[in-house]
Amino acid sequence: MSAPQPLLGLEGVSKRFVRRLDLAERIAARLGARLRDQVVHAVEEVDLAVAEGEVVGLVGESGCGKSTLGRVVAGILPASEGRLTYRGKDITKAAGAEAKKAALKIQMIFQDPFASLNPRLKVAEIVGEAPLVHGLVGRAELADYVDEVLTSVGLDPSYRRRYPHQFSGGQRQRVGIARALAVRPEFLVCDESVAALDVSIQAQVLNLFMELRERFDLTYLFISHDLGVVEHLSDRVVIMYLGRVVEIAPTEQLFAGANHPYARALLAEVLRIDSRHRIFKPVEGEIPSPLDPPPGCAFHPRCPHAIGRCRVERPLLKQIAPGRYSACHLNDQS
Amino acid sequence: MSEPDPGLSSGAVVAEPETLHAPPPRLSSPLARLALDFCASRPAVAGLAVILVVAVAAIFAPLIVPQNPYDLAQLDIMDGTLPPGSPSYAFGTYWLGTDVQGRDMLSAIVYGLRISLLVGSVSVAFALVIGSAVGLVAAFFGGGLDSLLMRIVDIQLSFPAILVALILLAIFGNGVDKVIIALVIVQWAYYARAVRGSALVERRKEYIDAAVCLGLGTRRVLFGHLLPNCLPPLIVIATVQVAHAVALEATLSFLGVGVPITEPSLGLLIANGFEYMMSGRYWISFFPGVALVVVIVAINLVGDRLRDLLNPRLQR
Amino acid sequence: MLVYLIRRLGQSALVLVVMAVLVFIGIYAIGNPVDVLISPEADLAEQQATIARLGLDRPLWEQLWLFLVNAVQGDLGRSFVHGVPALRLILERLPATLELALVALVVALSVGVFLGLWAGLKPDALLGRSIMTGSILGFSLPNFWLGLMLILVFAVLLQWLPAGGRGETVDLLGIRTSLFTLDGLSHLLLPAITLALYKTSLVIRLARAGTREVVLQDYVKFARAKGLSPSRVIYVHVLKNIMIPVVTVVGLELGSMIAFAVVTETVFAWPGIGKLLIDSIVNLDRPVVVAYLMMTVFIFILINLAVDLLYSLLDPRVRLSEAGA
Amino acid sequence: ALSGTALVGTALADDLTIGLASEPSALDPHYHNLTPNNAAWQHIFDGLISQDAKQRLQPGLAVAWKPLDATTWEFDLRKGVTFHDGTPFDAEDVIYTIRRIPNVANSPSSFTIYTKSIASMEAKDPYTLIIKTEAPRPLLPTELSNLAIISKETCEGASGGDWPKTEDFNSGTLAVGTGPYKFAEFVKGDRLVLTRNDDYWGGKPTWDKVTFKPISSDGPRVAALLSGDVDVIDNPPTQDLPRLKADKNINVYSGLSNRVIYLHMDQFADDTPGVQGTNGRNPFKDKRVREAVSKAIDRKAIVEKIMGGVAVAAEQLLPKGMFGADPALEVEAYDPAGARKLLAEAGYPDGFKLVLGTPNDRYINDEKVAQAVAQFLTRVGIQTTVDASTKSVFFKRRNSYEFSMYLAGWGSGTGEMSSPLRALVATPDKEKGYGGTNRGRYSNPAVDAKIDEALQTLDDAGREKLLQEASDLVIKDYGILPLHYEVTSWATRKGLAYEPRTDQYTSAMSVTQAQ
Amino acid sequence: MARTAEPLLRVEQLETQFFTRAGVARAVDGVSFEVARGEVLGLVGESGSGKSVTGFSILGLVDPPGRIVGGRVLLEGENLVDAGERRLRALRGNRIAMIFQDPMMTLNPVLRIDTQMIEAVRAHHGVDRAEARRRARDALGRVGIPAPEERLSAYPHQFSGGMRQRVAIAIALLNEPAVIIADEPTTALDVTIQAQILYEMQKLCGESGTALVWITHDLAVVSGLADRVCVMYAGRIVESGPVDAVLDRPRHPYTAGLIGSVPSRNRRGVPLAQIPGMTPSLLALPGGCAFRTRCPNAEADCAAEPPAERRPEAGRTLRCHHPVGEAVS
Ligand SMILES: Nc1ncnc2c1ncn2[C@@H]1O[C@H](COP(=O)(O)OP(=O)(O)OP(=O)(O)O)[C@@H](O)[C@H]1O
Ligand SMILES: Nc1ncnc2c1ncn2[C@@H]1O[C@H](COP(=O)(O)OP(=O)(O)OP(=O)(O)O)[C@@H](O)[C@H]1O
Ligand SMILES: [Mg+2]
Ligand SMILES: [Mg+2]
């Protein structure tokens, strides 16, 4: 996976959510109240390159910043720091027409099959609005185009006059996919796109993703907390913990044996249908708040192997083998 | 007041069970569904019917009622305070009697309804437009602008409507236009706050993200996607506010700072008639009062039904 | 808490100043109080003398500035009409209004919560529906009309209760109250009902909506799954939750009740600050009007404060230190 | 406490409760020259001279008075009178009182109008007072009758400063007079309670205890009477009078008042603001138009329908029989045809548009009367709209000449004709204090001359004749259009009688047990 | 894993229906199963298949418009369906307890933890507050909450999701019930937290011999935790048996389909087996076998009548006319 130029490149991308003190709070702070701006370090210094046609899985526990990263990539949120490139072009601040066009090539599929569709629009409008606005199709051809897109996600074109509430969850997710596909994207960010679906429906949608990838040469950033799904679908897996990438590895290698202690713990907890009558031996503790992450390695309070250095120095993401990266001080020891 | 603890909402994104089934494809448009559900409540339908009848009567008042009670040339004080059913020389019968100026009460009530409804709906319409624009802008752009606008709203709302209106009208003087202005001033903030509230909720929903991601312009997102979805709670507030405005106008007129006496609204009719209540000439005050109450109840019945239908939390 | 205080104080100060300035200018624009006050027989010289005596000959901005400077020192000026400090005039009348508003509030809360809870637990029963329809009616009856009807029925036709005014009062800690005499209570009843009806309806609806929402919550089911008795579930688990919106809204409505007392007091000739306000507006008694509004704002601030405190007591999720976060 | 209800009326017959339409703003008798205040102080205090129910002068604290020359008056004071606190009454108290008048802080409407003609005062002996005026002042006794005499011994230095403060009167400390009732309690907005002064020089007052309750709304005031909460109410609304009269448990007493309701017309400006359709002319400068307006109005109908019969159609500014009223004048007959004819003659065959200004909370049914007037004028072609506002706004607008025609009223404080003439129709003149309320700016030198002369004439008969002539001149010139005299009513529960007063004062002294 | 002859909880032909405006929903339709002391029974099925309603029916917590219309629930031999509300209340939270899915919603947000725990003790045992509080503290300690004494006086919102679920478990365990019904208690939690909860449950039930009915839609959880499994579809148990048997050799096409649609290591990149169509509405179930419209094996007789329950082998039940691995007729 070392294509000369990645399709999407992230260089030191960070996203912080800052809540500044308002006037009253500032006065209070003056008067000695312990108040300061609250900063959520949702995503911290992420470097990542995604090659064309690749499926990259992004896993991590709730609140670790997966969705935020996905949104930054999809251009919904601006990055606080760092650079995003698409086909080598900087799209960090989608200013120029060209950058906008590039940004349009990256689309997002959302988690919630209910909240992600505008309840007031018919399917045809949901799918057809953006291509029309961007002049991808004329008004005359729009109806046919919408039918075509709907068919490609496995929906009957006769559904075009319906409203979202008249669909089941799986079908809605397909409408969401159709909406994204309608602007002819090359890169899809799927944020937990199957998490809300039943197993049987989930399988249908996963199959659809794989099928579309073949048909339209799509590249995926597939966000999920379900390691099974990620393992099934992706070529490479990125594991995040508290806003930072802790390990990147090709799927096979990762599941064969993870490097980072957190990744290992995570994999160990994955329940599999073929592992019966397990005796559970969980990782202790919970994810710390991103409001004040622990110093040093963010995982050290829960890490069974933590050494003194972990408490003070933040480990950098280093290549440990070709195509494999890990951020752990233990790698430096041996 | 702070917004609900974010920790509560974040974890609660769990699908409701019934939605994962194929819902029976019924009426397609949300409006048609609403209409059908609305009709399931008999009081609400009755309320709507009353509103329609009253509105038609008010709009076509000159064609319906025998007398223009605002035209002094048509009044004769010698016909003053006649009881209901008295014969009239100018036309058939004073079915609801006359007031002291010789005004046919039936005509006066219909014309009064006209003023009351005009004041109610026009003030609500203006307040709605102003308020929702402010609220939407505040919610979408956030930051300092949001704080500023919401502080103004807070200040406005920290004063009871009746007092503000009272003072304003004391300053402006009587007049339908002035009552409307006063009512707009006391009402807009409700809408601003309501729209901002629901816009903040809607803005966090993924379909807005999707629209942004699809590169649709800010204006399109704001007015095409965000605004329509903030409307349902607004409709409810607006409906109920019309009733509120009608009542407020009546109250102000009752206190003597509302519409001018020559063009009495229902409130003023009641106020004028009340002096005669004790002396047994109940009709001058009683019938306008009944009309006023019926209209307000009807509007509230409709508003109540809409509230039930449009409240997502009670939708089961 | 500090932040909260600063925010509230800042906002309140702003409201006070804005209100004072607006009303000051507004009333100046209405007319000259001397026109109303002075005997018509007075000649021009006499009028001039009176204007000077009341300080109305100075330019508006100077009057305003003087007023603000004095106001900061707690002096809101003297009533043109009564010649006594406006604040004192208001404080004299305030207990009557507060008494009325508080009684109405208690009625609204107790009746409203009870009926609302009932209607919320049995939304489809006949009584539940009747309560709701009744509450719409209560919502819709304009305050003044209701007052008139009550007078007509109970004072004039049936002659059971007095038509207006305040009855016998007794001194309690230096405050006159009519809560402890039969006569006082009989005078209080009709105005209090008039004032309470709207809020009762409001509380019914809040309580019902709250109940309907709360009973569907998992924690109520969980409470039942623990084997608790229905009364404990309703009166502890449900009630405490529905009290949150009820207290918030009703607390704030106490303010509007004091404001709406303007109407009720006019109808029932209740000697409170509402009537004083109307009279003062009519007489252009600017110091009293401004002082009244200042006082109302001040009461509002107190009420808000109390409501916020109560709210944070009822709802542990809200801490004042986080308010506005 | 409440006085007995109607049911137990006899048991507590010596307590009286009166429902007032408007309450006094202060108990300081020199603070605010206002009907309710003046009515209130009459109970606690006495004037040097008192006015009876018809406003005729009667001995009060002065038993007799006479002019010694054109500018000097002598008053003989009553002996043996004590104030409620026991301090004796003498001439020093009167001098002290008059000297206090200009020194009442914050007075919104001062009594100085009654004292400014006084040049000097002197106590010849404790019971003889000499007052000198700057110019001949025939009305001095009348003016002095408006002043409550306070006790120098009690008041001097009582409030710390030079002069007693209004607050101390309100609290009761200084509400110490020589009057028939003593102060007991005053709660603003709620009640004023008085008790009998058993040592009153004028005989034992009727009531043990008198309670005044302000009930400003008409309905509740009537209801309070009906329900027995109060024994007497003033100003029962006209529309309720027929019913009250029919009620056998209620007595109604009415009497003509000194207040006339009139229409005034702008007779000064060329371009008058409230008239349209006259090509810029001011129609009211034409006497024919004024006459037409007068003829167009059916005063009897207004009295009958709007005032419920409780008013008297007016032909001049003071009812006949009062000092200076011309007995020869008659009420203008309703003559719409004649009015139209006059309008056509004056060049307005199609009439014109007119705005009629009126207050809506000042006089009995003021706004309704204005509407009726508008109705009548509209019928003869003057399309009239009513512009009603609260009194404060109305006065401001009227005083800045915003109306071409307005409705207002005038009560004669002195009870004689010079009062309305000076105020309403004399050519405005600051020096002489003329035309203070002449906002139609009517000006007729002949009238002015008659008034001037009358006010120099100490001889009552001569003065009355001059005033009658002046009145006649104004009315015949249609300089002002009187509509009706207000009739003031009181309603009592059965068993009580009320003697109506032309000054409209509501007084416990006027209430007697009916036979 | 010890199995004694007499089951603690036996459900027989339980039927619960919702009488809605749109029609009657047979949410639970003839469900039978039993749980023995110390046994863990997994109840799996997709959303809306009636798992939760089954759980609520056992405790008698079905609210109108729902009603139990038939069957028996025998807890230690006593039929709960016939027991009065008073008796049920005495048993709930005492002999039989329940844990809910959403840890954010199961605790009353405005009451302190100790209040909510003490009331649960005192509803069943006449002990004083101090004693009840002591028991509450012990229970918190047992579910692995550090510093239980301090945490007792906290409010729910001061806990994380995992912690709250532990509190809920502690409440369920307070009175040492014979049976616990756990309705998807780990679905809303993260993997690592889920593992922690599963660990605690396994340990506690193992120690006390409490029988556990574990409701979930996640086959993997069942496979790791349960001894036996019941698969529900549209209100019926279509297949049941020991976990190993059912998961390794599913007989019902639905079970087979479910297992096939779980992404797993050995099928990486290959399209997943998928069950066509979607879960039918309970109000419009196809006649006969409810699964026939989505079933690859369906034949004419599937439409004719619903398959009866049969026992293809010891300890297993099955409702299917044409099970997987049987010759097609
Ligand atoms: N708009 C926002 N404002 C403030 N904080 C935010 C915002 N959006 C996300 N966060 C915070 O950023 C952190 C990362 O959130 P994010 O949604 O990216 O997590 P996630 O990995 O997608 O979690 P999940 O699996 O629950 O979806 C969280 O702590 C969240 O509270
Ligand atoms: N109050 C109710 N009114 C009407 N139908 C109901 C009600 N509660 C549940 N149902 C119906 O009963 C059926 C079973 O619901 P249940 O909650 O048991 O499903 P579940 O298997 O627990 O699903 P999930 O995995 O989503 O929790 C559903 O189809 C639902 O529509
Ligand atoms: Mg996420
Ligand atoms: Mg469930």
Ligand code: NI
């Ligand atoms: Ni309101």
